[in-house]
Amino acid sequence: MNYQFEFGWLFQYYPQIVKGIAITIELIAVGAVAGILLGIVCAWVRALGPAWLKPVVAGYVELIRNTPFLIQLFFIFFGLPSLGLQLNELQAANLAMVVNLGAYSSEIIRAGIQATPRGQFEAGASLAMSPFETFRHVVLVPSLERIWPALSSQVVIVMLGSAVVSQIAAEDLTFAANFIQSRTFRAFEAYIVSTAVYLVLAILLRQVLTMVGWVIFPRRAAR
Amino acid sequence: MIEFTIWDILRNLLLATRWTVVLSLVSFAGGGVVGLVLLFLRISKRKWARGFAKYYIELFQGTPLLMQLFIAFFGLGLFGIDVPAWLAAGLALILWSAAFLGEIWRGCVEAIAKGQWEASASLGMGRLQQMRYVILPQAMRIAVPPTVGFSVQVIKGTALTSIIGFVELSKAGTVVTNATFQPFTVYGLVALIYFALCWPLSKSSQILERKLNVAHRNH
Numbered sequence: 001m002n003y004q005f006e007f008g009w010l011f012q013y014y015p016q017i018v019k020g021i022a023i024t025i026e027l028i029a030v031g032a033v034a035g036i037l038l039g040i041v042c043a044w045v046r047a048l049g050p051a052w053l054k055p056v057v058a059g060y061v062e063l064i065r066n067t068p069f070l071i072q073l074f075f076i077f078f079g080l081p082s083l084g085l086q087l088n089e090l091q092a093a094n095l096a097m098v099v100n101l102g103a104y105s106s107e108i109i110r111a112g113i114q115a116t117p118r119g120q121f122e123a124g125a126s127l128a129m130s131p132f133e134t135f136r137h138v139v140l141v142p143s144l145e146r147i148w149p150a151l152s153s154q155v156v157i158v159m160l161g162s163a164v165v166s167q168i169a170a171e172d173l174t175f176a177a178n179f180i181q182s183r184t185f186r187a188f189e190a191y192i193v194s195t196a197v198y199l200v201l202a203i204l205l206r207q208v209l210t211m212v213g214w215v216i217f218p219r220r221a222a223r
Numbered sequence: 224m225i226e227f228t229i230w231d232i233l234r235n236l237l238l239a240t241r242w243t244v245v246l247s248l249v250s251f252a253g254g255g256v257v258g259l260v261l262l263f264l265r266i267s268k269r270k271w272a273r274g275f276a277k278y279y280i281e282l283f284q285g286t287p288l289l290m291q292l293f294i295a296f297f298g299l300g301l302f303g304i305d306v307p308a309w310l311a312a313g314l315a316l317i318l319w320s321a322a323f324l325g326e327i328w329r330g331c332v333e334a335i336a337k338g339q340w341e342a343s344a345s346l347g348m349g350r351l352q353q354m355r356y357v358i359l360p361q362a363m364r365i366a367v368p369p370t371v372g373f374s375v376q377v378i379k380g381t382a383l384t385s386i387i388g389f390v391e392l393s394k395a396g397t398v399v400t401n402a403t404f405q406p407f408t409v410y411g412l413v414a415l416i417y418f419a420l421c422w423p424l425s426k427s428s429q430i431l432e433r434k435l436n437v438a439h440r441n442h
Contacts, residue, residue: 062418062422062425063414063418065375065421065425066375066379066417066418066421066422066425067379067414067417067418067421068379068380068382068383068393068417069379069382070382070383070385070386070393071382071393071396071410071413071414071417072414074393074396074397074406074410074413075406075407075410075411075414078400078406078407078410079406079407079409079410079411080407081406082405082406082407083407156285160285160286160287160288161287162287163287163288163289163290164287164289164383164386167386174287174289174290177290177293181293181297186301187293187294187297187298187300187301188294188297188298188301191290191293191294191297191298192294192298194290195286195287195290195291195294198285198286198287198290199282199285199286202285202286203285
């Protein structure tokens, strides 16, 4: 046990680390926005959509929820080119995150929609709203408000899961850590620092999502 | 060039699935034991114990499992400890799943009405007796569905150990792809095998949850 910790030399690699953090943030920003939108569409189909589409969406959700993110990523990056869909590392990583979060968030959002009392739909109809307007104004917003904390947790989980996109050479934070480790052989420092950065990112992301919740659900903040 | 049939690919993948299953079982069982310790620390009357468990859970839930694997694998090696991939994989997965199981079970214990604690205290039971005879038997019933559900996360988590070189299903997928140049087929099959392992567990977790709710309504 005569290992000497030295963190100072890490500073010379700060461009890589900063770039890695930026890409991790970009991945989660795209993933969260597009993933939640996809989740809303899937939740709508499963709760209220046309009958023929329900099994398709259910199959997608179950398949994604029961396979590892790493395999989804490999399938998209290495497997899809044989169908003629060639994506670069970042596009593949983004697509994998959207597909993954879409499946998880649809289950959470569906729980919110199903917790909406039946009378709300009827009330919307009695105000001469179309089914879409009722869904958009009467059902969706209160549903999202109800499940926002659960959805935020899921976004944080997906952000932490994004560490594996380094395996298809997307240059995220983990990629930077691996890069430093392979240059210097100082694995402990490289990984401890990047782990700490992830922890900070997770805490910040949770705060940001809480604040986003206040902005889009002002009623909740007022309460 | 050698031609590979689907059966050649599938057979090799299924052989590697054994290690995914073994690692999942070890991680789940080990995580359960450590998680139980965390649960007791988390609801202990001592402040330091509660604080330790809280920060442990925060740390392991707030950082990527991949980083925990890297620290266990590369990090410990620097201290002159020779860490084989299976040991690092097992260790990291046990510590990681303990954090989640501890937190899931805490929720279940806290779901038990406060009156139960007070009633058992009034019978002169000590803290351990209260847990053993009154709280845990009730909490265990609530805990079964989410615990089964979490086992799916453990199985999926084992896929990451391929990155530090533990040869299980995911690693075998990469190896077989490199030999056959058929990534679409291979990763498709790998995904289906994971699905076959995880889906029955997800499904039974859902069914258990429904059963439990029905039981609740009848009370």
